[in-house]
Structure formats: structure tokens, C-alpha cells
Amino acid sequence: MTTAVADGHAAHAGEHHGPQKGWRRWVFATNHKDIGTMYLVFSLTMFFVGGTLALLIRTELFQPGLQFVNPAFFNQLTTMHALIMIFGAVMPSMVGLANWMVPLQIGAPDMALPRMNNWSFWILPFAFTLLLSTFFMQGGAPAGGWTMYPPLTLQMGNSFPFLIFAIHLMGISSIMGAINIIVTILNLRAPDMSLLKMPMFVWSWLITAYLLLGVMPVLAGAVTMLLTDQFFGTSFFLAAGGGDPVLYQHIFWFFGHPEVYIMILPAFGIISEIIPTFARKPLFGHESMVYALSCIAFLSFVVWAHHMFTVGMPLTGQLFFMFATMLIAVPTGVKIFNWTATMWRGSMTFETPMLFAISFLFLFSIGGFSGLMLAIVPADIQYHDTYFVVAHFHYVLVPGSVFAVLGAAYYWLPKWTGTMYNETLGKLHFWLSTIFVNVLFFPMHFLGLAGMPRRIPDYSTQFADFNAIATIGAIGFGLSQLIFVYVVVQAVRGKGKRATAEVWDHPKGLEWTVPSPAPHHTFETPPRVSTEAAFT
């Protein structure tokens, strides 16, 4: 059990100077808590921007026929929804949580490279201003899909260079963030905290940061080649000039599949923090969780072509990528087993973070199982580019990543603000989200199996009923998130019970040894962690 002991001085240190006043605090921020807060606010904003685009898509799809938008604008909506949600909402939310919690969990005073941390964040608003500005250009926003496949994407209008530049900026931001996290974890841990004693959220982020470092430059390389194909006369991907468009797909998905794990591994870390606290038991199989995470990360590099079965590839290639993909179910199964075993005979209570964690287990597993179905080559040839794929990745990303982030927000909000959130509203938010997320995405499985293609603004009347149900779910899910905003704002304004340092019932980890709200500076003197295994 945890025997991490915060140094009394460290817990209250940092009161000698507080944050700067006014806008300077945020623009010149080097404090990991301030930068974490900015990341989280930014990602919530982008979540609503991307959500608005999703609602426009679902409104158009409520009935067959064209009602509200023209097909060209519909394509812009689907492309931008994906780009904003992936790069603007999910990834920055995870980085925000890392900024806040990694130093607190390892007993570090801050991130190792605080100025670079500031830069990593402040690149993002500029990148997304560039990207969103394309909506107001002649020809509109990017519309060739977030995958940016050539030659289609090279037929875009003025938005193309803006898209490429925005992607480069996001990539630079992510790479700098990843470097910062790795350097912090490797160099600034509390003296007695060996790697295997690190909390699971820190472990998940260490592995995620290596994934980011390995694949974000690949995306940058791919879009650089698109740029030179368009403007500098090269033919990397242009068949007419001797290039190979399929090569782009290989390179893109070499980035794209690990990217999926970049969005879900920190979620695994979050769930591994929440469940032990509310089951009042240590995490079952701490070490096996680390190995499972590492295994998933490794396998994510060797399964990319399962996104491209319909492109055509040799039988051996199909078999390799099919079996390698299925192999991911093994370490994932280990994780689900360990979380279940942690709850087994635990003294469980069901506060909002725990509800989100349990919901994650069920609903993420649905996304995992449909992923296994898609891994089967002959089946995938049927499912490819249908709504079944849309259902699959939304189950992984919404009740998967997004629910984990929401659970994490409720779990650590009292530590951030010093105020307990409104539990009744939190539970209401949870139940409405869980019900509506299923109303929204579950019918998409049936639509896909019945043959409805992705990325179309109009469809055959046989698909009308399930589309209408999905749209009702989308509106319900979107509106439910306003409860979350209200709950957070109330907690930030201090409307609620004062939170204690521990917040929950004897949670494990160094973050619970500092007062709530966490002081501006923490652990200026390294805390002591006993030699007893802290988290196993």
C-alpha cells in the first residue's frame, strides 16, 4: 500500500511567491498546473466546437434527402470534426491531465522544461485558428477526410496549405510535449520512486510519450511530402509522375494506428487510478499492467495495414496484419481482467468518477470487440467504409477516451479547485451521457452491417429509422455535456463543500499528500517514498 510521505515543508512550500497577476499569468505561464489548466480549458472548448460540427452532421442525417447543408459542406464538416476532436480535444485533454498530475504523482516540483511547456501549449491556439479560418475561405475548409489521402486531398482549394501548416504546428506541439513528459519522468522522480513504483497514470503517459515521439514525425513527413507534391513539383504520391498513392496510406497509417493508442493509453492509466480508489483495494497485477501497456504500444506499430485491406495486398500481408491485430486483444484482455479483479470483493462505492470508469469498461469493450470483427480480412472487406467502422471507433473514443477524461476531471477536480463538485449533478451527467452515447452510436452498428456508407449526406430510405435514433442520441449527448460545464464552473467558483487533502477515502498516491487545492508550487523538496512497494 502507499507509504508515500510528503515532506511537510514540501506540501506547503511555494507560498513565498504566487502566480503573476492578470493575463501575464497565462501568457508567460511556466507552472505545470497553470499550463495543465490551459490545456484542459482549450480541449473543452474544442470539444464543443467539434461537437457542434457533429451535431450539424447528425442534423443533416436525421432524415434521408438533403435538408440543411450541401454535400461539399458536409464533407468539410466530417473532415473538420475529426481533426478538431482528435488533435484539438482528445489529445490536449490528455496532455492537460499529464501536465497537472505527472509532476504531482512523481513528487516533482514542475515539468523538467517549463518554458518549452509554455511553447507547446501556446502553439495550439494558433494552429487551430489557422485550421478553423479555412471555413471562411473561398472553397471552404478541408474536405478530403482527416486521413488526407492523395490524390483527392491534392484537389482541395486554398485550405490545403493551411491544413498542412496547422498539422505541422500540432505535431511540433505534441513532440515537444512528449519530450517534456519523458524527460520529467526519467529525471525528476522522487528519490525512492523506482520505475515500477510509479503510478499507472504516469506509466501510461511515459509509454504514450514514446509513441508520440515515434509517430508524430511520421505524420509530419507525410504531410510535408503532400505539400511538396502540390507546390514544389515532386511526385512522392502522384502516379502520373511515377509516385505511389498507396505509399501515402502506408505512411499515414504507420502514424494513424499508434495515434489511436496515444488517445487510449492515458485513458487506461486514468481508469487504473480511479478503480482502486473506489474499490478500496490496490490495483490487481500492477506489473502485468505495465507489461500489457508496453505490449499494446509495441503491437500498435505492426498492425497499420489493417486499415487498408481493401487496397489489395499479398495474402501473407493480409494474414500477418490480421493476426497481429487480433493479438492486441491479449494484453487488452489482461487489463480488463486486472480492473475486474481489482473490483472483486472490493468495498466499492459509486461516486461519479467510478461510474465513468465502470461504464468505460463495458463500452470500451464493445469498441474492442467490433475492432476484432474489423480485423478479420474477409469481414473487413464487407464492413470497410461503412457506418460499422464509424460505430467502432466512436465506441473506442467517446465512451473510451472521453469518458476516461470526464472520470479523471471529476476524480481530480477537488484537488485542482479545493472544492467538492456537486455529486448529484455529476451522477445526472454520467447517466445522461451513458444512455445517450449508446442511443447515438449503437444503431450505427446496424446501419453499417446493412451497408450504409460513411461520409455521405444522403442515404437510402431503408436507413432512416436508425439514423433518426442516432441523431436524437447526439442531441441528448451534446446537451448533457452542458451539465459538466456547469459542475466545473461551480467547483472553480468555490460553490460546494471544501475538499480535504485526501478528497476520497484513503486514496493512494503522492498527489493526495498535498493540500486541496494544490498550492502553486509543490514538492520543492523531494518527498520521501518508502521502500515498500508503493502501489502494488
Next chain:
Amino acid sequence: MTEPRSSPARIRRTALILAAVAVAVYLGFILLGAIRG
């Protein structure tokens, strides 16, 4: 940061190695594109 657990030189070195890896991956994949594309 009053009491770093690791020397600033080591922190800088780790960061520079990781940055070099990122640049090498970026250029490596463009080279791959040039060879195969």
C-alpha cells in the same frame, strides 16, 4: 525548481537526444518516400 533530482545538464542531454530522434524519424520517412515514391 529549487532542488532538481537530476542535473540540468542531464535533463538537457535527454531532451536533445529525444529531439534528435524525432528529427531523424521525420527525415527518415521523407527519405523512404523518396526511395519508394
